[in-house]
Amino acid sequence: MTIELTVDEAAQVRLWHRVSQFLFREARLLDEWRLIEWYYEMLTDDIRYSVPATDIRGETADALGLIDDDAARLRQRVEQLLSGEVWCENPRSRTNRMISNVEILTDRGTHLDVAANVIVYRFGHGRSDVYVGKCRFELVVDGESFRVRRRVVVLDHETLFEHGKLSIIL
Amino acid sequence: MTIELRRPVGDPIVVDDLERLSFRVDRRAYTDDDLAALEMTRIFGRCWLYVGHESEVPGPGSYVARDVGGRPVVMARGSDGVIRVFANSCTHRGALICSQPAGQARSFRCPYHDWTFSNRGDLVGVPIPDGYGPGFQKADFGLARHRSDSYRGFVFVTFDPEQPRNLTEYLAGATEYLDLIDDQSEVGMEVIQGAQLHGARANWKLMMENSVDIYHFRALHKRYVGYMESLGSVPPRRRGGFGCALGLGHGANELPPAAARPLAYWTPMFGAEVRPRIEATAARFVDRFGAERAERITGTNRAVLIFPNLMIIDAIAITIRKIDPIGAGQMAITSVALAPRDEDPDIRELRKSHYLTFLGPAGFATPDDIEIVESCQRGYLNRTVRYSDLSRGMNKEVPETTDELPAREFWRQWDRLMHGYDGHLEIAHRAELQGAQPR
Numbered sequence: 001m002t003i004e005l006t007v008d009e010a011a012q013v014r015l016w017h018r019v020s021q022f023l024f025r026e027a028r029l030l031d032e033w034r035l036i037e038w039y040y041e042m043l044t045d046d047i048r049y050s051v052p053a054t055d056i057r058g059e060t061a062d063a064l065g066l067i068d069d070d071a072a073r074l075r076q077r078v079e080q081l082l083s084g085e086v087w088c089e090n091p092r093s094r095t096n097r098m099i100s101n102v103e104i105l106t107d108r109g110t111h112l113d114v115a116a117n118v119i120v121y122r123f124g125h126g127r128s129d130v131y132v133g134k135c136r137f138e139l140v141v142d143g144e145s146f147r148v149r150r151r152v153v154v155l156d157h158e159t160l161f162e163h164g165k166l167s168i169i170l
Numbered sequence: 171m172t173i174e175l176r177r178p179v180g181d182p183i184v185v186d187d188l189e190r191l192s193f194r195v196d197r198r199a200y201t202d203d204d205l206a207a208l209e210m211t212r213i214f215g216r217c218w219l220y221v222g223h224e225s226e227v228p229g230p231g232s233y234v235a236r237d238v239g240g241r242p243v244v245m246a247r248g249s250d251g252v253i254r255v256f257a258n259s260c261t262h263r264g265a266l267i268c269s270q271p272a273g274q275a276r277s278f279r280c281p282y283h284d285w286t287f288s289n290r291g292d293l294v295g296v297p298i299p300d301g302y303g304p305g306f307q308k309a310d311f312g313l314a315r316h317r318s319d320s321y322r323g324f325v326f327v328t329f330d331p332e333q334p335r336n337l338t339e340y341l342a343g344a345t346e347y348l349d350l351i352d353d354q355s356e357v358g359m360e361v362i363q364g365a366q367l368h369g370a371r372a373n374w375k376l377m378m379e380n381s382v383d384i385y386h387f388r389a390l391h392k393r394y395v396g397y398m399e400s401l402g403s404v405p406p407r408r409r410g411g412f413g414c415a416l417g418l419g420h421g422a423n424e425l426p427p428a429a430a431r432p433l434a435y436w437t438p439m440f441g442a443e444v445r446p447r448i449e450a451t452a453a454r455f456v457d458r459f460g461a462e463r464a465e466r467i468t469g470t471n472r473a474v475l476i477f478p479n480l481m482i483i484d485a486i487a488i489t490i491r492k493i494d495p496i497g498a499g500q501m502a503i504t505s506v507a508l509a510p511r512d513e514d515p516d517i518r519e520l521r522k523s524h525y526l527t528f529l530g531p532a533g534f535a536t537p538d539d540i541e542i543v544e545s546c547q548r549g550y551l552n553r554t555v556r557y558s559d560l561s562r563g564m565n566k567e568v569p570e571t572t573d574e575l576p577a578r579e580f581w582r583q584w585d586r587l588m589h590g591y592d593g594h595l596e597i598a599h600r601a602e603l604q605g606a607q608p609r
Contacts (some may be wrong), residue, residue: 051532053364055271063364064507064522067532073523076400080393080534087390088541125541126548127371159367161502164544166535 014102016092019139020102022146025119027097030169035078044140044149047071051133051153053169058154066155066166077169088167093124095168099135111149113138118153120170129163131170132156184585185557186578191564193578194557197550200373205588206498212587213478214239216333218319218326218340220480220492221245221255223508225323225360231276231289235268236504237325237494243316244268245325248290249276255327256291257314267313278313289314321345322352323359343416347474350467351484352461354433355510361490362522366505366530370540372547374479374495375584380539381481381491382413382473382576384423384564390542394528394535401439403429407469411571413563419477419583421576427471429486432521433510440520444464447514475576477519477583482508487525499547505530 005013022042029038051067052058059063069077084090101117113136120131136148153170160166183205185194199205219239226234226245233246235258242258244267260267260280267278267287277294279286286295291313291426297303319337322345326337337487338345352359370377380386388395411425430437434452455464471485481491488508493501507525509518528535548557560581563573 028231054367056364060363062362062518064366064525065364066366066526066530068523069528073527076397076534080397083393085351085393087538100284158370159502160531161367161369162369164370164531164540166532167537167541 001061015107015112016102016104018144019104019112019146022139023099023114023116023137026148027099031095031097033082033092035082035169039078042148043071043074043151044147045071045072047149047151049074049151051155051166054155054157054159058152066160075152076087081169086167087124088125088165093122093168095123096121110141112141112146113137114139118170120168122168131163131166133170140153174425182585183323183588184581186585188564191561192559193561193581194559195572195581196557197553197555199584200547201378201498201550203498205494206373206550207282208588209495210240212590213584214329214495216328216330216587217478218328218333218335218337219478220265220476220490221318221325221327221550223323223359223361223490223506224253224320224325225358225511226272227253227486227599228360229274231274232272233275234272235267235270235276237502238331240494241329242266243327243475244278245318246275246278246289246291248288252290253318253320253325254291255316255325257316259314260285261293261311263311285311291315292474297448322348324348340418341476342418342420343414344420344422344474344476347416347422347472347482350472350483351471351488351508352465354488355512356458357510357512359488360507360511362507362509362518364506367503368505368531368540369496369500369502370543371500372543372609373498374493374501375580376543376546377501377539378475378479378580379560379577380543381483382421382423382580383574384413384425384473384571385574386542390534390538393538394533397527397534398429398439401429403434403439404437413569413571414573415575415579416474417579419580420475421473422474422578423571423576424470425571427469427485429524431468431471432513432517432524433484442513444516444520447517475580477580486528487521489525489529 026038026042040106050065050069051068052065053063056063080086081089098119099116103115105113105115116135120134122129133153133155136152137148139146140149183196183199184414221238222234222245227247230247230249230251233244235244244256245253247253258266258268260282262285263282265280265282267280275289276288284297285293288294293308293311315424316327316329318325321337321341342390406426406428408426413423415421430440434448436448436456452468455468459467468527473483476480479493483489490506490508495501509521526533530536560574560577561574565567569575
């Protein structure tokens with residue numbers, strides 16, 4: 001039996017597929033340490049990347065977080081990670097990101113608000129860590145693809161006691 | 171319970187040799203489980219320990235619940251405005267009476283049998299009271315209140331009823347450094363919401379050493395130094411800096427800022443827009459305190475170690491870092507930012523931004539500190555090299571910031587307490603000069 005999609009549904013499936021493919025590619029570039037490509041091809045010039053504190057979880061606007069990078073500091077983060085001078089990422093972590101529950105929350109034509117869940121497995125320096133979080137992306141439509149303008153990862157952990165640090169890009 | 175050191179006398183852990191100018195610590199101090207257990211009684215069971223800042227319980231009924239020295243406590247401001255620290259354990263059968271990390275409460279109700287305590291610690295409600303005889307008095311079952319006190323907004327507790335020193339005496343020379351921090355606002359300092367809760371798989375003392383170690387800065391933190399240079403940091407407007415011992419295990423480093431300070435030390439990396447505001451603040455400090463002390467408050471970075479487990483680092487932002495041992499090979503780290511309550515919003519944003527650049531589990535420096543102390547802990551597994559060396563600066567009258575005097579002060583107090591000195595005696599290793607006297 002074939003299920004007929006309405007025109008609207010078909011458009012939604014196509015959009016969801018394109019968004020998912022975009023997020024999967026992002027995860028792959030980060031896992032493969034192709035950070036320069038990620039930075040220049042997948043983000044806007046006014047990217048903001050944030051990871052709120054685990055106690056406040058982004059619920060208070062003026063709270064301090066763990067990461068709140070503008071484009072310049074994120075570029076520094078990328079360059080440092082690739083430079084070999086980041087002692088805790090030399091040798092580089094091996095990572096594996098699982099992106100799921102991709103949901104387009106709003107479609108405003110030129111940009112989309114997208115939610116997704118992420119699990120990042122990280123191995124390095126003799127230890128293994130798992131980061132679990134909920135992502136919010138603001139994607140800007142860029143031709144047939146997108147660019148990320150806002151990237152927030154709200155960690156579900158109560159503390160990073162086990163991890164100690166967050167030296168990779170989530 | 172008494173735990174005795176399982177090592178022969180004459181096999182010291184801290185080898186303090188003032189003739190050879192050599193200071194060594196046996197690496198068992200970082201790895202031995204018996205020593206870690208002994209620390210919990212002889213150090214964390216006796217010292218004054220940092221609980222939190224008064225701004226975290228701003229109004230009547232506000233509270234925080236956290237672990238201090240391995241013990242769950244509640245710091246609450248009662249409806250009467252008084253800050254008290256209670257054992258977070260019901261006097262009936264022991265459950266936590268408060269499982270929220272922070273909040274606002276008129277009373278704390280134990281979920282087990284609904285015993286209810288006021289925010290002043292009094293037992294005010296016991297369901298089905300006819301189960302008790304006439305000898306049962308609610309007054310006998312109030313929350314256990316710990317001896318607590320505060321100095322310039324920093325609240326400490328001691329679990330030792332016989333701790334001979336009051337808090338000010340205990341803080342010794344560190345009070346001067348807390349003054350230099352609390353003097354940064356006329357209306358008071360506040361903890362910014364959002365704690366960085368992390369840890370390391372290493373002995374807690376490694377992080378204390380690391381926090382007063384400036385020797386490692388240019389080696390381990392190349393990337394942070396590089397980033398600050400890319401922002402246009404400029405050389406400090408004066409030279410100098412020193413490390414000092416403040417007595418009773420406390421120590422500090424003081425040095426001119428390599429970058430900027432959001433309070434009142436402007437350099438181009440902060441941008442031209444905020445310059446007039448920051449310089450106006452600097453001028454107000456000169457009016458209030460005179461040029462010399464104003465420069466010390468506003469134009470000087472400092473890191474102060476308060477024995478045993480509190481670090482306050484006052485540089486491009488102020489961080490309060492509380493380090494808690496979890497056995498010999500693991501620690502929990504709680505870091506928060508402290509700032510003037512009346513700070514200009516733009517300058518507050520600068521402060522937060524620069525705090526994150528350096529500090530915390532995802533900053534450009536702290537992750538490397540975490541990794542390196544874990545690396546030391548792994549290195550100790552080899553056991554062939556028995557001692558770590560902390561001798562730098564023993565050959566100088568005024569040790570520099572790249573020397574290790576504050577760490578030696580920490581270890582000397584650790585050694586005294588672990589040998590059971592109860593603090594009644596004024597014991598001091600006066601043979602080594604205590605570093606620069608504050609100007």
